[in-house]
Amino acid sequence: MRKVFLTVLVVLLGVFGWAQGDKLKACWIYVGPVGDYGWSHAHDQGRIAAAKALPWLETQYVESVPEAQAEAYMDRLVKQGCQVIFATSFGYMDSVLAAAKKHPNVIFAHATGFKRAPNVATYMADFYQLYYLNGLMAGALTKSNKVGYVGAFPIPELKRHISAFALGVRAVNPDAKVLVRWIYEWYNPAAAKEATEALIADGADVFAFTEDSPTVIQVAAEKGLPSFSHYSPMQRFAPDYVVSGQLVHWDKIYIDFLSKVYAGVYTPKNLQNVDYWWLLPQGAVELGGKFGEPINPKFIPVLKAKVVDHPVFGKISVYDLVMKELALMKDDELAFDPFQGPVKDRHGKLRVPAGLRMTKQQLESMEWAAPGVAGPWPNEPK
Amino acid sequence: MRRLGPFVIEKDLVAPPARVLAVSTLALLLAFAAAGVIFWAYGVSPWLAYKTIVAETLFSKSGFAEAVRRAIPLLLAGVGLVLAFRGQFWNIGAEGQLLLGAVAASGVALFVHAPAAVELPLMFAAGFLAGGLWAALPAVLKLRLGVNDVLTTLMLNYVAAYLVGWLIHGPWRGKSAFGFAYSDRFPAGATLPLVPGTYVHWPTLLLALLAALLVWLALERTPWGYRVRVIGDNPEAARYAHIPLFGVVFAAALVSGGLAGLAGVGEVAGVHHRLLDAYQISLGYGYTAIIVAWLARGNPLGAILTALFMGVIFASGDVMKLALQMPFRVTDVFNGLILFFLISSERLLYYRVRLAQSGEEE
Numbered sequence: 001m002r003k004v005f006l007t008v009l010v011v012l013l014g015v016f017g018w019a020q021g022d023k024l025k026a027c028w029i030y031v032g033p034v035g036d037y038g039w040s041h042a043h044d045q046g047r048i049a050a051a052k053a054l055p056w057l058e059t060q061y062v063e064s065v066p067e068a069q070a071e072a073y074m075d076r077l078v079k080q081g082c083q084v085i086f087a088t089s090f091g092y093m094d095s096v097l098a099a100a101k102k103h104p105n106v107i108f109a110h111a112t113g114f115k116r117a118p119n120v121a122t123y124m125a126d127f128y129q130l131y132y133l134n135g136l137m138a139g140a141l142t143k144s145n146k147v148g149y150v151g152a153f154p155i156p157e158l159k160r161h162i163s164a165f166a167l168g169v170r171a172v173n174p175d176a177k178v179l180v181r182w183i184y185e186w187y188n189p190a191a192a193k194e195a196t197e198a199l200i201a202d203g204a205d206v207f208a209f210t211e212d213s214p215t216v217i218q219v220a221a222e223k224g225l226p227s228f229s230h231y232s233p234m235q236r237f238a239p240d241y242v243v244s245g246q247l248v249h250w251d252k253i254y255i256d257f258l259s260k261v262y263a264g265v266y267t268p269k270n271l272q273n274v275d276y277w278w279l280l281p282q283g284a285v286e287l288g289g290k291f292g293e294p295i296n297p298k299f300i301p302v303l304k305a306k307v308v309d310h311p312v313f314g315k316i317s318v319y320d321l322v323m324k325e326l327a328l329m330k331d332d333e334l335a336f337d338p339f340q341g342p343v344k345d346r347h348g349k350l351r352v353p354a355g356l357r358m359t360k361q362q363l364e365s366m367e368w369a370a371p372g373v374a375g376p377w378p379n380e381p382k
Numbered sequence: 383m384r385r386l387g388p389f390v391i392e393k394d395l396v397a398p399p400a401r402v403l404a405v406s407t408l409a410l411l412l413a414f415a416a417a418g419v420i421f422w423a424y425g426v427s428p429w430l431a432y433k434t435i436v437a438e439t440l441f442s443k444s445g446f447a448e449a450v451r452r453a454i455p456l457l458l459a460g461v462g463l464v465l466a467f468r469g470q471f472w473n474i475g476a477e478g479q480l481l482l483g484a485v486a487a488s489g490v491a492l493f494v495h496a497p498a499a500v501e502l503p504l505m506f507a508a509g510f511l512a513g514g515l516w517a518a519l520p521a522v523l524k525l526r527l528g529v530n531d532v533l534t535t536l537m538l539n540y541v542a543a544y545l546v547g548w549l550i551h552g553p554w555r556g557k558s559a560f561g562f563a564y565s566d567r568f569p570a571g572a573t574l575p576l577v578p579g580t581y582v583h584w585p586t587l588l589l590a591l592l593a594a595l596l597v598w599l600a601l602e603r604t605p606w607g608y609r610v611r612v613i614g615d616n617p618e619a620a621r622y623a624h625i626p627l628f629g630v631v632f633a634a635a636l637v638s639g640g641l642a643g644l645a646g647v648g649e650v651a652g653v654h655h656r657l658l659d660a661y662q663i664s665l666g667y668g669y670t671a672i673i674v675a676w677l678a679r680g681n682p683l684g685a686i687l688t689a690l691f692m693g694v695i696f697a698s699g700d701v702m703k704l705a706l707q708m709p710f711r712v713t714d715v716f717n718g719l720i721l722f723f724l725i726s727s728e729r730l731l732y733y734r735v736r737l738a739q740s741g742e743e744e
Contacts, residue, residue, distance in 0.1 A: 033710055062703050064710035067662045068653045069700070072448055072581055076704050090562050091662065094655075154551070155562055184547060378551060 024262050026050075026254075027082035028061040029073060031089035036187060037232050038212025043088045043111070046250025053255050056262060070095035078103045084261055086254070087111065096120060107261055107268050112157075114364065116275065119268035123253050123276035125284035126157075128164040128363065129329045130246040131208075132338035133287055133322050134228045135168020135178075137243050137295070138206045140306040140318040141226055142169075145176040148204030150195045150216050152186050154378040156366045158210050163370035164338045165208060170372045172308045172318055179204050180375035187212040193219050200225070206243075217242055226299070228289070235289030235296060243299045245289035252284045277360050280330045287326055294326065295319070339363070345381075346371045385738060394734040402679065402731060409727035413720040420715060426706050438701040439694050447580035448700060450587065451653075453693030455480065455645035455667040457590040460674030460685040461597050462641030466517075468601060468680055469610040469634040470617065471524070473517060475535030476642040477668025478542030481660055482516040483509030483643025484650045485546060488565055488657035491572035491650075492554065498571035505572060506589070506647050513643015514636040516542065521635035525628045539668065543660035550657055565657040574652035583652025586644070591686065593641055598682040610634055642668060670696075673721060695720065 028047050030040035044061060051059045060082065065073050070092045077085055078099075087096045088111040096110045100120045108120045116122055138147045147169055151158050166178040179202055183191040192215040196207065200223060207227035209216040214237040220227040221238035229235055229245025253276050260266045266274065278284035287294040295303065303319035310316050313324065328336035341352035345368040352358055358366070369377045383392040418428030438445040459476040466473040473479075486508035496504055520534035549565070556566035574583040601607035609630045613620040620627060649663055650656070657663075674692050678684035699713030 035709075060707070064703075066665055067658065068649070068665070069448075072444070073700070073704065075444065076700070080704070091564075091658070094567070153563060184551070379555070 023056055023058050024054075024084065024258065025058045025060070025082050026084040026086065026258055027059065027077045027080075028086045029065050029070060029077070029088060029092065030061060030063045031067075031091065032064060032187070032212070034061070034063050036212050037214070037234075038187065039231065040088065042231055042248050043086075043250050046248075046254045047086075049251035050254040050258060053251070054258060054262070057258060067091040067095070071099050074099035074108075075102070078106050083107065084109065084258065105268050107266065107271065109257060116272055118270065118272050121257070121266070121271040121274035121276070123257070123278070125248050125250060125253060125276075125278045126160075126363075127246040127248075127285055128160050129280050129338060130285055130287050131161045131165040132168040133326055133329075134208055134244055134246065135165040135170075136172050136318055136322050136325070137168075137299070137303060138165070138208060138228065139169035139171065139173035139176050140303055140308075141243065141299070142173065142176055142204075142206045144203045144205045145173065146202065146204045147176060147178045148196065148199030148202070148207045148220075149178050149180045150192055150199070150207070150209035150211060151180055151182045152210045153184060154182055154376075156364060159369065159377070160363055160366045161210065162373060163366070163368070166370040166372040167338050167343070170370075171310075172306070172321070176372060177374045178372050180373060180377070182376065182378075183211065185211070189213045189215040192216050196220060214238075233288075233290045235293075239296075240298060242289040242296055244287060244295050247286040247288055247291060249284050249286060252282060253278055280326070281332045281334070287322075295322065344371060345369060346373055347382075388738055389735050390738045391733055391735050393732060395732055397731040401734065405727050405730050406677075406724065409723040410720065413723040416719050416723070417716050420712070420719075421708075424708060424712070426708065431702070431706055434705050435698045435701050438705060439697045444580065445697060445701065447577070447582050449690065449693040449697035451580070451582050451693070452667075452696040453689045454583070454586050454590050454648055454652075455664070456671050456674050456692050457685055457689035458586070458593060458645035458648070459642040459668055459671035460678065460689050461590070461594045461682050462638035463671055463675035464678055464680060464682050464685055465597050465601065465610070465634050465641075466638035467675055468614045469631050470614045471521060471631055471635050471638065472532045473520075473535050473635065473638050474532055474672065475517060475520065475538050475639070475668070476645075476671045477664060477666070478535070478539035479513035479516045479639040479642035480646035480649070480664050480668045481539075481542040481546050482639075483513040483646030484657065484663050485542075485549065485646075486512035486643065487647040487650050488549075488554070488568070491568040492565060492657075495569070501571050502574065502585070502651065505651055506644060509643040509647035510640040511643070513646065514638075514640035516643070517635045517639025518632065521632050525631060546657065546660040546663070550659065554657060556656070563659065568651065568655045572651060573655050574648065576652070581653065583648055586648030586652055589644060589648075590689075593644070594682045594686050597637070597641075601682065606630065606633070642671070645671075677724065 030043060032040040034040055034044040047059050047061060051057050062073055074085055084107045086109050090112045093113045093115055096108050097115055100108045100117050104119060110122050112124050113122045149162055162180060169176045169178055179199055181195040181199060183195050185191055192211045196216045196219040205225050207216050207220045209230055214234040217227045217234055217238050221241040226241050226243050229242050235242040300319055304317045306318045307315055325336050337357045339352055339358045341356040342354040343352040345351050351368055367379050367381050383390060421428045421431045439449050440446060459480055463473055463476055487505040490505045490508045516538060520531050523529035523534055524531040550563040554565045556564050558566050574585050576582060577584050609625045612625060613630055670692055674685055674688045677688040695717055702708045702712050703710055
């Protein structure tokens with residue numbers, strides 16, 4: 001609670017600004033176009049919200065910056081007066097470190113990275129809690145006991161999300177399977193369509209995905225099948241078929257970070273240990289396919305009708321279970337976590353011992369698959 | 383022949399350099415004018431836009447260095463394509479050959495630990511060989527079985543991109559990459575030195591200039607180059623003159639792919655220092671090199687100018703995004719307009735306009 005209070009105080013200080021008149025210029029480097037309706041779009045929404053909330057903030061962005069060009073772009077941004085630079089792709093990591101060394105008075109923040117320096121912080125807003133809640137709903141909705149998942153790349157981030165999703169599915173439906181197909185592309189509507197159709201042919205009747213377009217939702221909706229929105233508010237692409245989803249609020253991190261820079265809490269000398277790993281309690285992520293609506297009202301009756309026998313809560317409807325666990329995970333004390341031990345992988349090997357949870361580092365480098373995940377899983381540990 | 387007022391327009395199939403220059407300049411000016419309309423529609427004054435672009439690419443040290451950095455792979459691959467096109471080997475596969483060069487160089491950098499003085503030359507040699515072999519495959523198919531080289535070289539680009547993808551997701555995925563699809567970083571001895579204060583990896587630049595000179599010498603001053611030219615100008619005549627078609631074209635294809643391979647080595651050893659996603663390695667250099675070669679009109683030395691020109695165009699995209707805050711697609715529009723006007727002006731090269739003499743009829 002104290003942490004929250006301090007944060008609020010700093011943000012307020014930032015908003016009403018003691019050091020009136022001084023502007024702070026923050027610049028963003030995006031890996032994709034701001035119109036991609038996925039990753040870069042969400043970061044840009046965060047930038048716009050921060051610029052609106054902080055009157056002393058001046059912003060600039062560059063879109064579609066290839067990794068090879070990142071360092072040269074950062075040089076130029078510094079030359080143009082940027083005091084804080086947000087680099088929003090993992091691939092920029094080494095460029096950020098090199099640029100930070102060259103410009104020791106500029107503050108850098110690198111999304112999804114793990115290398116820091118006195119003037120380089122890292123930050124990430126993660127979805128694994130939301131995926132678990134999505135999984136609970138998917139498990140309740142599937143009739144064929146086959147849930148389809150279209151994945152971009154088999155990297156730890158997705159493996160963590162799909163495993164959390166599968167744990168959710170299995171928590172309400174122990175017989176269900178999550179069929180995974182990889183498309184090896186962050187944005188490829190054609191491949192996403194093909195993968196969804198293949199999953200439908202395999203019998204899947206509920207869908208979730210990681211890809212920067214609403215294709216999976218649209219293909220599933222054509223067949224009358226429900227799905228979960230990813231990253232952006234995609235419910236509007238199929239209002240009758242999107243159950244819920246995962247939404248991000250990068251602005252929460254940006255406003256907090258920039259306010260602390262403005263207030264002098266963060267300087268180019270003390271960021272070595274500044275690592276934002278923001279989840280539900282900080283409001284950096286939100287459950288739903290539409291802001292302000294955690295579950296599509298059209299699906300509430302069917303989720304309320306499905307009652308499961310829960311080890312902790314006893315007889316409970318899936319709707320109530322989702323809401324209860326959402327509330328628990330929003331709590332600062334983290335009263336509930338999807339990877340609460342004991343958790344075994346899909347080959348029966350114990351991965352999280354009873355009474356323990358996964359550390360941030362374990363989550364970030366997770367390679368194993370939870371029980372119920374079916375399909376290829378590159379680099380799966382034995 | 384056509385009379386137009388006091389002028390006569392007539393066909394002239396040998397275009398003198400002055401006309402090529404005049405027509406190309408005219409096409410560029412028209413393209414700039416058309417792009418200016420788009421800038422204006424976007425709300426940026428065209429005059430200001432061009433002033434900024436010129437100032438930030440040609441008259442700024444870091445901006446010009448960025449143009450040169452882009453010109454390096456374009457020149458290497460472009461010179462190779464000039465050679466291939468002269469021998470009527472329609473190599474559309476420089477992109478894939480470049481990637482194969484990057485793969486081979488990465489293999490050496492990651493798994494062969496030679497002394498630094500040997501490591502880099504070894505990487506370049508491996509890259510040349512890999513790129514060359516990637517081009518040799520379609521060359522053999524064309525020369526022995528008559529398979530269309532445009533299709534095979536183009537398709538092999540995708541195979542190469544998938545090969546890179548497989549390597550970085552599978553066997554070569556780095557231990558330090560945290561599960562992301564990158565190889566480990568090359569050891570320091572396997573990275574190229576830069577011109578201080580810029581990102582220009584000068585050994586590759588020297589190599590590229592040398593390649594342009596050597597290919598020009600080979601084409602213009604050696605019997606082998608003569609054979610390539612004869613085959614290119616008239617394959618039937620070449621056959622009649624008992625020029626060994628297979629050997630000559632095969633060698634041209636090998637060198638062409640090899641040079642693109644060298645470009646790939648330069649990109650991974652000079653810029654990225656690791657093997658990574660195919661689209662991040664090359665940024666389409668292999669395709670742009672086709673334009674470089676085509677604009678050079680069969681002259682390897684001309685490719686130095688055209689590669690630099692395309693490098694400036696690439697760099698002007700940075701300026702448009704950064705200094706003028708235009709969306710990144712504007713770069714593509716800009717490049718597209720330039721190509722559109724250059725290609726449509728092609729027909730004009732083969733006509734000349736002169737004053738009509740008295741008594742000349744229509």
